[in-house]
Amino acid sequence: MFSLESITNSIQTWLNNTFNPTIALLFECVIVGVLVISLFAVLGLVLVLMERKVSAYMQIRLGPNRVGPGGSLQTVADTLKLVVKEGLTPDGADKFLFNLAPFLVIIISMLVLAPIPFAKNFQILDINIGVLYVSAVSSVSVIGILMAGWASNNKYSLLGAMRSGAQIVSYELSAGLAVLSIVVLTGSLQLSDIIASQQNGWWIFKGHIPVIISFVIFIIAVTAETNRAPFDLAEAESELTAGFHTEYSGMKFALFFLAEYVNIFIVCSIGAILFLGGWMPLHIGNWNGFNHVMDYIPSSVWFIGKVFFLIFVIMWFRWTFPRLRIDQLLNLEWKYLLPISMLNLLLTTLITIMGWHF
Amino acid sequence: MFLKDYISDVFNATKSLLKGMRRTGYYFTHHKEIITQQYPEVKQALPERFRGEVVMPHDENNEHACTGCTACELACPNATIKIITKFDVTPDGKKKKALDTFVYHLELCTMCNLCVQACPTDAIKMAQTFEHSVYDRSRLTKKLNEPGSKIRAGVE
Amino acid sequence: MYRETQIIKHAQKASSNGGNLEEAGDLVINVGPQHPSTHGVLHLVITLHGETIKNVEPHLGYIHRSIEKMCESLSYRQFIYVTSRMDYLSSHINNHGCAMCVEKGLQVEIPPRAKVIRVLMDELTRLASHQLWWGAMAMDVGALTPFFHAFREREMINDIMEETCGARLTMNYMVPGGVMYDIHPNFQKRVKEFIEEFKKKIDEYDELVTGNIIFQNRMKGVGYLTKEDAISYGCTGPTARGSGVSCDIRKLYPYEVYDQVQFNEIIETDGDCFARYLVRMQEMRQSLSMVEQLIDNIPEGDFQAKTKAVLKLPKGEFYSKIETARGEFGVYIVSEGGTTPYRIKFRSPGFSNLSALNHMAKGYKIGDLVAIMGTLDLVIPDIDR
Numbered sequence: 001m002f003s004l005e006s007i008t009n010s011i012q013t014w015l016n017n018t019f020n021p022t023i024a025l026l027f028e029c030v031i032v033g034v035l036v037i038s039l040f041a042v043l044g045l046v047l048v049l050m051e052r053k054v055s056a057y058m059q060i061r062l063g064p065n066r067v068g069p070g071g072s073l074q075t076v077a078d079t080l081k082l083v084v085k086e087g088l089t090p091d092g093a094d095k096f097l098f099n100l101a102p103f104l105v106i107i108i109s110m111l112v113l114a115p116i117p118f119a120k121n122f123q124i125l126d127i128n129i130g131v132l133y134v135s136a137v138s139s140v141s142v143i144g145i146l147m148a149g150w151a152s153n154n155k156y157s158l159l160g161a162m163r164s165g166a167q168i169v170s171y172e173l174s175a176g177l178a179v180l181s182i183v184v185l186t187g188s189l190q191l192s193d194i195i196a197s198q199q200n201g202w203w204i205f206k207g208h209i210p211v212i213i214s215f216v217i218f219i220i221a222v223t224a225e226t227n228r229a230p231f232d233l234a235e236a237e238s239e240l241t242a243g244f245h246t247e248y249s250g251m252k253f254a255l256f257f258l259a260e261y262v263n264i265f266i267v268c269s270i271g272a273i274l275f276l277g278g279w280m281p282l283h284i285g286n287w288n289g290f291n292h293v294m295d296y297i298p299s300s301v302w303f304i305g306k307v308f309f310l311i312f313v314i315m316w317f318r319w320t321f322p323r324l325r326i327d328q329l330l331n332l333e334w335k336y337l338l339p340i341s342m343l344n345l346l347l348t349t350l351i352t353i354m355g356w357h358f
Numbered sequence: 359m360f361l362k363d364y365i366s367d368v369f370n371a372t373k374s375l376l377k378g379m380r381r382t383g384y385y386f387t388h389h390k391e392i393i394t395q396q397y398p399e400v401k402q403a404l405p406e407r408f409r410g411e412v413v414m415p416h417d418e419n420n421e422h423a424c425t426g427c428t429a430c431e432l433a434c435p436n437a438t439i440k441i442i443t444k445f446d447v448t449p450d451g452k453k454k455k456a457l458d459t460f461v462y463h464l465e466l467c468t469m470c471n472l473c474v475q476a477c478p479t480d481a482i483k484m485a486q487t488f489e490h491s492v493y494d495r496s497r498l499t500k501k502l503n504e505p506g507s508k509i510r511a512g513v514e
Numbered sequence: 515m516y517r518e519t520q521i522i523k524h525a526q527k528a529s530s531n532g533g534n535l536e537e538a539g540d541l542v543i544n545v546g547p548q549h550p551s552t553h554g555v556l557h558l559v560i561t562l563h564g565e566t567i568k569n570v571e572p573h574l575g576y577i578h579r580s581i582e583k584m585c586e587s588l589s590y591r592q593f594i595y596v597t598s599r600m601d602y603l604s605s606h607i608n609n610h611g612c613a614m615c616v617e618k619g620l621q622v623e624i625p626p627r628a629k630v631i632r633v634l635m636d637e638l639t640r641l642a643s644h645q646l647w648w649g650a651m652a653m654d655v656g657a658l659t660p661f662f663h664a665f666r667e668r669e670m671i672n673d674i675m676e677e678t679c680g681a682r683l684t685m686n687y688m689v690p691g692g693v694m695y696d697i698h699p700n701f702q703k704r705v706k707e708f709i710e711e712f713k714k715k716i717d718e719y720d721e722l723v724t725g726n727i728i729f730q731n732r733m734k735g736v737g738y739l740t741k742e743d744a745i746s747y748g749c750t751g752p753t754a755r756g757s758g759v760s761c762d763i764r765k766l767y768p769y770e771v772y773d774q775v776q777f778n779e780i781i782e783t784d785g786d787c788f789a790r791y792l793v794r795m796q797e798m799r800q801s802l803s804m805v806e807q808l809i810d811n812i813p814e815g816d817f818q819a820k821t822k823a824v825l826k827l828p829k830g831e832f833y834s835k836i837e838t839a840r841g842e843f844g845v846y847i848v849s850e851g852g853t854t855p856y857r858i859k860f861r862s863p864g865f866s867n868l869s870a871l872n873h874m875a876k877g878y879k880i881g882d883l884v885a886i887m888g889t890l891d892l893v894i895p896d897i898d899r
Contacts, residue, residue, distance in 0.1 A: 055658070055659075058659050059658070059659050059661075059662035059663070060662055060663065060666060061662060155541055155543050156543070159541075159562075159565070159880070163565075229656055230656060230728055232656070233881075236656065236881070237550050237656075238550050238551040238653065238654045238655070238656065238884050239551065239880050239881050239883075239884050240880075241549060241550060319658065319659050320657070320659060320722075321656070321657060321726065321728050322652060322655040322656045322657040322723070322726065322728045322729045322732060323655060323656025323657075323728075323732075323881070324728055324731075324732070325731075325732060325879055325881040325882065326565055326879060326881065327565075327879065328728075328731055328732075
């Protein structure tokens with residue numbers, strides 16, 4: 001059976017046998033770095049194309065279909081165009097911060113990739129506080145956005161950045177509480193433990209209604225956290241032209257764009273790990289034949305499939321709903337999502353204590 | 359009571375959102391609804407009344423029906439048409455006004471059809487072309503009567 | 515209530531400040547002339563306090579082509595085509611208004627067939643205009659998909675127009691004395707197809723946007739315009755009818771065959787953005803029913819009255835008004851008896867509707883400004899002329 005675990009193991013054994021441990025570690029770091037960067041490139045290309053195709057079909061049109069078969073190379077062509085474009089820096093801008101911001105944003109999304117298990121025993125670093133790490137690091141990305149908005153010396157950018165700040169800070173709360181309910185059920189912050197606890201069934205199936213509620217809240221909160229419509233107030237096109245990245249062009253703009261999509265991938269993989277069992281195949285009770293067939297599908301395929309399903313749902317939101325207003329956005333968080341998720345957390349705790357979950 | 363309103367609010371809101379998502383979901387899965395046409399490959403036939411540009415039809419003997427009466431020039435609101443006339447000598451020795459050059463400035467034309475309506479001899483009509491872009495502006499100034507063409511016999 | 519106190523506070527501050535509205539901490543933003551939400555080259559200078567709007571000042575003139583002056587040098591047949599370029603979304607209705615004014619001067623009675631064709635074309639244009647507005651409105655508040663759905667149905671109308679009038683947007687189909695050509699043989703069949711199709715699609719519109727909770731929250735309670743204000747700002751059309759003002763020219767001063775068809779004047783009394791939205795949505799259904807009533811009852815006969823080749827209006831002043839998709843469109847011609855008008859004045863609905871923007875948007879958020887502008891249904895060439 002195809003497995004990424006054996007590949008990584010054989011590489012590690014070979015490196016350790018050939019070089020001394022320090023150099024082997026260095027080599028591993030280089031390999032991981034290259035893999036992460038190439039994952040970024042692939043994700044950017046695939047997700048942008050996916051979004052354009054999804055939006056096109058929802059909008060009864062065909063979408064990109066000229067470059068490459070079925071338009072599959074369209075994003076490559078777009079990237080090429082962005083690379084050769086001049087990267088302008090406005091005159092009144094704070095040049096250092098202006099140029100730093102896109103890199104900060106992209107580095108933060110790279111960091112969050114570290115504890116994510118892409119397949120069975122295939123993750124960069126299995127930290128024992130994985131969930132905490134992810135939610136802590138991902139909230140730093142707001143600094144990059146604020147920096148971009150402030151340094152641009154543009155009023156639209158500033159407004160967009162301020163909106164984004166208010167939005168991300170508030171939605172962190174309910175996203176955190178939603179995540180916490182799974183942590184309560186599992187009793188561990190380690191992502192591999194959380195996945196292992198879903199061996200006999202995903203949390204969304206065996207955790208009763210509270211987990212479903214926290215899943216919905218999680219999806220809403222991360223949509224807001226990644227600045228996606230209907231919560232795309234930071235870059236609300238019809239109000240603020242492009243929000244915090246109004247002044248960016250060329251590759252610096254592309255980095256923001258890439259970071260947006262990578263962030264979606266990250267939050268969706270977190271959602272898949274916590275609620276949909278990560279790389280765990282779908283098992284139904286005692287149907288041994290069915291479970292056996294499911295086991296034959298490689299764990300990486302399971303993981304990618306779940307993540308892309310969630311990404312599709314988030315895209316579906318974007319191409320259906322109008323945008324909220326800033327006060328409505330904060331009302332939704334503080335009046336609806338936060339009380340519900342707090343109550344929900346209590347319920348989950350009760351369920352855990354009484355052992356009512358399957 | 360308050361709690362009941364709160365819950366029904368949340369429920370109705372979710373329902374309305376799901377309704378919209380069902381609609382877009384329907385279009386996502388039903389590709390036959392797509393209305394886009396692949397333009398350069400598939401060209402839709404334009405209706406015969408479509409106003410693309412003014413042309414002067416010539417028959418197989420290279421003859422047109424324009425008498426050079428300048429009715430179209432007068433009818434045009436933008437000075438798109440400029441008619442240059444000459445004097446032909448008819449077989450019986452009389453001088454007769456005839457068309458020398460029918461100058462048509464496509465860049466000024468708004469396709470309002472007033473010239474075609476004004477023409478007493480139906481010498482000009484609207485063509486169903488629309489791909490008018492050229493690299494050189496001067497190519498938009500056209501001479502509508504073919505070289506060596508003359509007025510069809512019997513058209514007054 | 516909060517908003518009112520804010521406005522009063524603000525006004526008091528401004529009066530103590532020598533009328534200067536800006537103060538420390540205010541942000542002055544130029545929205546436009548190139549901005550995604552202004553639908554053209556409208557320039558708004560907005561003063562913000564945080565996210566709250568303190569003042570909106572529209573700057574006009576970016577697309578001023580002096581159409582009124584141009585018309586003075588064009589003959590009565592020629593000047594009609596220029597008016598298509600004013601409110602390009604209801605170009606038919608503009609042409610119709612001008613043709614009506616010229617006919618009034620000439621005292622020509624147009625044949626009944628032409629009257630019905632004109633009304634049919636007007637209503638189809640109104641439908642097309644409202645469809646585009648619906649798509650653009652949804653796009654203004656952030657939903658991008660409805661725009662394409664609206665264009666799908668609008669395309670059907672455009673195809674019908676193309677077949678009969680020869681153009682898709684600036685038709686120039688109305689001429690003094692009637693219409694330029696007879697309707698195309700396919701016209702009735704295609705319009706009936708469109709009616710069947712659109713009846714289904716308009717329910718989809720409601721499903722996708724009208725019922726949506728986010729959309730309703732964005733629209734309700736935003737951009738209030740009271741009945742008195744609507745009248746004093748000179749608002750017309752759906753903008754005023756959303757505030758409870760009865761101002762439909764088709765009902766009040768019926769022209770052509772509007773007194774013979776059954777339709778309701780849609781009036782909503784709420785005066786907020788959602789009321790204006792509902793007025794337009796229901797007007798679409800009304801227009802549809804009007805087209806349905808007339809499409810099988812086009813009388814036989816001429817499509818154009820006999821007029822002279824060169825039109826000369828008698829000395830005097832002529833005014834005619836017509837209900838476009840955006841409101842009352844008036845044409846005022848002063849004639850000295852020559853072949854060209856001495857002076858022409860167009861009363862365009864967009865200009866007066868825009869003048870109420872500052873009043874409506876004050877005290878709301880930036881996002882609301884976009885929604886308010888969307889419900890005003892601004893067409894900038896119509897405002898600037």
